[in-house]
Amino acid sequence: xxxxxxxxxxxxxxxxxxxxxxxxxxxxxxxxxxxxxxxxxxxxxxxxxxxxxxxxxxxxxxxxxxxxxxxxxxxxxxxxxxxxxxxxxxxxxxxxxxxxxxxxxxxxxxxxxxxxxxxxxxxxxxxxxxxxxxxxxxxxxxxxxxxxxxxxxxxxxxxxxxxxxxxxxxxxxxxxxxxxxxxxxxxxxxxxxxxxxxxxxxxxxxxxxxxxxxxxxxxxxxxxxxxxxxxxxxxxxxxxxxxxxxxxxxxxxxxxxxxxxxxxxxxxxxxxxxxxxxxxxxxxxxxxxxxxxxxxxxxxxxxxxxxxxxxxxxxxxxxxxxxxxxxxxxxxxxxx
Amino acid sequence: xxxxxxxxxxxxxxxxxxxxxxxxxxxxxxxxxxxxxxxxxxxxxxxxxxxxxxxxxxxxxxxxxxxxxxxxxxxxxxxxxxxxxxxxxxxxxxxxxxxxxxxxxxxxxxxxxxxxxxxxxxxxxxxxxxxxxxxxxxxxxxxxxxxxxxxxxxxxxxxxxxxxxxxxxxxxxxxxxxxxxxxxxxxxxxxxxxxxxxxxxxxxxxxxxxxxxxxxxxxxxxxxxxxxxxxxxxxxxxxxxxxxxxxxxxxxxxxx
Numbered sequence: 352x353x354x355x356x357x358x359x360x361x362x363x364x365x366x367x368x369x370x371x372x373x374x375x376x377x378x379x380x381x382x383x384x385x386x387x388x389x390x391x392x393x394x395x396x397x398x399x400x401x402x403x404x405x406x407x408x409x410x411x412x413x414x415x416x417x418x419x420x421x422x423x424x425x426x427x428x429x430x431x432x433x434x435x436x437x438x439x440x441x442x443x444x445x446x447x448x449x450x451x452x453x454x455x456x457x458x459x460x461x462x463x464x465x466x467x468x469x470x471x472x473x474x475x476x477x478x479x480x481x482x483x484x485x486x487x488x489x490x491x492x493x494x495x496x497x498x499x500x501x502x503x504x505x506x507x508x509x510x511x512x513x514x515x516x517x518x519x520x521x522x523x524x525x526x527x528x529x530x531x532x533x534x535x536x537x538x539x540x541x542x543x544x545x546x547x548x549x550x551x552x553x554x555x556x557x558x559x560x561x562x563x564x565x566x567x568x569x570x571x572x573x574x575x576x577x578x579x580x581x582x583x584x585x586x587x588x589x590x591x592x593x594x595x596x597x598x599x600x601x602x603x604x605x606x607x608x609x610x611x612x613x614x615x616x617x618x619x620x621x622x623x624x625x626x627x628x629x630x631x632x633x634x635x636x637x638x639x640x641x642x643x644x645x646x647x648x649x650x651x652x653x654x655x656x657x658x659x660x661x662x663x664x665x666x667x668x669x670x671x672x673x674x675x676x677x678x679x680x681x682x683x684x685x686x687x
Numbered sequence: 688x689x690x691x692x693x694x695x696x697x698x699x700x701x702x703x704x705x706x707x708x709x710x711x712x713x714x715x716x717x718x719x720x721x722x723x724x725x726x727x728x729x730x731x732x733x734x735x736x737x738x739x740x741x742x743x744x745x746x747x748x749x750x751x752x753x754x755x756x757x758x759x760x761x762x763x764x765x766x767x768x769x770x771x772x773x774x775x776x777x778x779x780x781x782x783x784x785x786x787x788x789x790x791x792x793x794x795x796x797x798x799x800x801x802x803x804x805x806x807x808x809x810x811x812x813x814x815x816x817x818x819x820x821x822x823x824x825x826x827x828x829x830x831x832x833x834x835x836x837x838x839x840x841x842x843x844x845x846x847x848x849x850x851x852x853x854x855x856x857x858x859x860x861x862x863x864x865x866x867x868x869x870x871x872x873x874x875x876x877x878x879x880x881x882x883x884x885x886x887x888x889x890x891x892x893x894x895x896x897x898x899x900x901x902x903x904x905x906x907x908x909x910x911x912x913x914x915x916x917x918x919x920x921x922x923x924x925x926x927x928x929x930x931x932x933x934x935x936x937x938x939x940x941x942x943x
Contacts, residue, residue: 408784433786444777448705460697461785489708
């Protein structure tokens with residue numbers, strides 16, 4: 352039996368899952384997550400994200416391949432794996448007839464935390480998640496956002512080193528989504544390693560320190576979000592020029608002259624508000640460009656920068672847009 | 688083993704809360720037996736004059752044991768639903784990701800059913816006492832009756848869990864529960880065996896429910912009839928072994 356790589360807290364090697372009807376939900380996936388990372392699985396529904404998660408959480412047996420969480424093999428050491436991780440599922444899994452506090456306390460008790468600590472930790476988490484006022488109400492009466500928060504809190508009761516989240520903001524309104532992102536960032540900063548799956552680019556972009564793009568059960572590319580976007584193409588910088596006394600065209604010519612040597616000639620193109628520059632890694636190069644322009648009296652009224660999106664990354668590596676696939680895939684729940 | 692007991696205890700508290708927090712649960716269990724007890728005892732009160740009834744003078748007293756058993760039946764006949772709802776919502780998965788034995792999940796559904804069946808049966812028993820029935824064996828007999836009811840419920844529960852775990856369909860599970868109903872009627876709940884048509888007497892002889900009813904009847908009307916009580920315990924054990932073994936097999940198959 353091969354051993355896990357020491358520096359990874361989650362490791363997956365050549366994982367395959369074939370379902371009874373011969374669908375290869377996971378078709379040879381390998382990746383590693385280092386301690387403290389916020390690792391993302393980005394891909395359309397049906398790509399194999401949930402299946403991979405379920406295998407890591409010991410809810411499903413893999414057909415081939417190996418996986419380790421916190422150094423424990425998911426197939427042979429499921430008990431230790433479960434003690435080391437917390438899982439927040441795609442649809443919050445709650446007992447509608449338990450209160451929020453009871454939900455948290457049960458999780459703590461099942462993890463064999465001592466009773467006084469269970470009570471304290473439950474209070475702490477209710478406070479952290481802003482649920483203290485509804486802690487003694489039945490979770491069946493909670494809103495969607497509240498259900499997710501209590502579900503997340505129950506996964507954190509035993510302070511697991513690893514937190515796995517399946518589509519954490521699926522179906523949430525924008526405010527709840529932002530609030531949850533902030534919470535997840537806090538959890539990550541506190542040192543918990545996190546693995547999340549999502550089909551929302553903005554989520555992957557904002558939260559993840561590293562990302563694997565998954566499609567049809569395979570990882571097509573992985574890396575840091577910025578790295579991936581840079582690999583697709585250059586950033587776009589739009590300089591809004593005030594005409595002052597001169598007209599826009601002569602301003603444009605001036606910009607072109609000034610930037611000669613700093614950027615290739617075809618990187619500068621006219622834009623209704625001024626010029627549009629196509630530069631790799633804009634955030635690093637723009638300061639130098641601005642210094643050159645500033646010195647010679649070009650008045651810049653404003654600046655807009657945009658990077659290629661993760662959708663462009665997905666498009667480059669799979670030939671499709673993420674959004675097209677987002678609907679129409681049934682969620683698989685329960686025992687299989 | 689102690690780990691399973693620990694987990695079953697705390698998970699059992701949860702399933703008990705789930706039951707108690709919906710008042711309709713309690714009402715739906717005792718309502719039908721209560722109606723039968725109350726209405727039939729008055730509607731058919733003269734039936735005790737038929738020869739087959741021997742020295743019975745009160746139809747209410749005759750009905751009571753059957754309704755106690757019926758209550759235990761009602762307490763468990765749809766018990767597989769709770770697990771099904773939680774499997775669907777993903778809650779069972781959440782439990783399985785906790786470091787617990789998977790058998791604790793099943794045990795936490797089953798063990799509270801013993802108590803629910805016993806307590807509900809006790810309620811119907813008390814009501815029948817208020818309506819005029821009596822227990823000649825006193826408090827000891829009362830406790831033995833509700834214990835038998837509880838064990839009977841526990842044994843029968845598998846009949847709901849097995850279809851639930853195999854089909855994972857609410858419709859199939861409730862249809863199956865409905866099929867059990869005739870068993871309650873082809874027993875000595877309503878009439879003595881002598882008054883049944885021949886074919887029903889055959890069913891009656893093989894019906895575990897009848898033995899439970901006869902044990903309860905003896906404890907209420909005649910005294911500690913250890914033959915009857917022994918027969919009841921034996922039928923409960925046989926029923927229990929068959930249905931709980933089936934439940935364990937079905938649960939094992941479906942939970943990895």
